[in-house]
Amino acid sequence: QQPTYDLPKSKYGLPVVNDVTIYQKIVAANPDNELVDMRQILPDAQFDVTYAHTNNFLKRKLYPTADVFMRKPAALAIRQAHENLKKQGLGMLLFDGYRPYAITVLFYEEHGDTTFVADPRKGSRHNRGMAIDLTLFDRKTGKRLSMPSNYDESTPRAFHTYMQSDSASLTHRAILKAEMERVGFSIFPWEWWHYDFQGWESCFTYDLSHKAIRQANKKGKSRPAK
Ligand SMILES: C[C@@H](N)C(=O)N[C@H](C)C(=O)O
Numbered sequence: 001q002q003p004t005y006d007l008p009k010s011k012y013g014l015p016v017v018n019d020v021t022i023y024q025k026i027v028a029a030n031p032d033n034e035l036v037d038m039r040q041i042l043p044d045a046q047f048d049v050t051y052a053h054t055n056n057f058l059k060r061k062l063y064p065t066a067d068v069f070m071r072k073p074a075a076l077a078i079r080q081a082h083e084n085l086k087k088q089g090l091g092m093l094l095f096d097g098y099r100p101y102a103i104t105v106l107f108y109e110e111h112g113d114t115t116f117v118a119d120p121r122k123g124s125r126h127n128r129g130m131a132i133d134l135t136l137f138d139r140k141t142g143k144r145l146s147m148p149s150n151y152d153e154s155t156p157r158a159f160h161t162y163m164q165s166d167s168a169s170l171t172h173r174a175i176l177k178a179e180m181e182r183v184g185f186s187i188f189p190w191e192w193w194h195y196d197f198q199g200w201e202s203c204f205t206y207d208l209s210h211k212a213i214r215q216a217n218k219k220g221k222s223r224p225a226k
């Protein structure tokens, strides 16, 4: 149970944490509210943050930095899944984690639909640091495993119900699903790469840049313990 805060509302009426002082307050009240750096949590993972480059569905750079943050309990569950995958000679390649709410608004206003992108009246699970977009790589070759579609492909090939793919890709999708479900994540039926962590419904929606979060976390750690 989170204490209640008088949060400002977005133009779509959703309460958002859009100020670092509020972020620091909610982290002090409950350390699970911290958005942690996945490059520190998974030093041997691969990263391809397409929203920090132009090779994404909007064809332009949307994040100033290629950061991937996750709410702490989700990050620790991912670390467990990564350990389990390691035993199978596999690793995770992360595309995206926490996404500032302003980017969800931009996705909605430019893309229009609310299946491929989240409805800003509800916010995305990514805005809560509780969703991750990822695929798998082979630790021997360092190469990505094949999957039934490309990342962020908005076609039926991205659906979990799509079975017309080659059998290797279907197996890879099933391995990812099994390992993510084992640690408390659930699928998003229309995107094989997207997983939501249990309890996302009761988490804060953040609208802070990755840079602001990094700075706030650093400050929080340098503050002497009381
Ligand atoms: C844009 C796509 N990668 C995505 O994240 N979609 C879900 C529905 C979201 O916006 O939360």
Ligand SMILES: [Zn+2]
Pocket (backbone or CB within 6 Å): 126, 131, 132, 133, 193, 194, 195
């Ligand atoms: Zn996603």
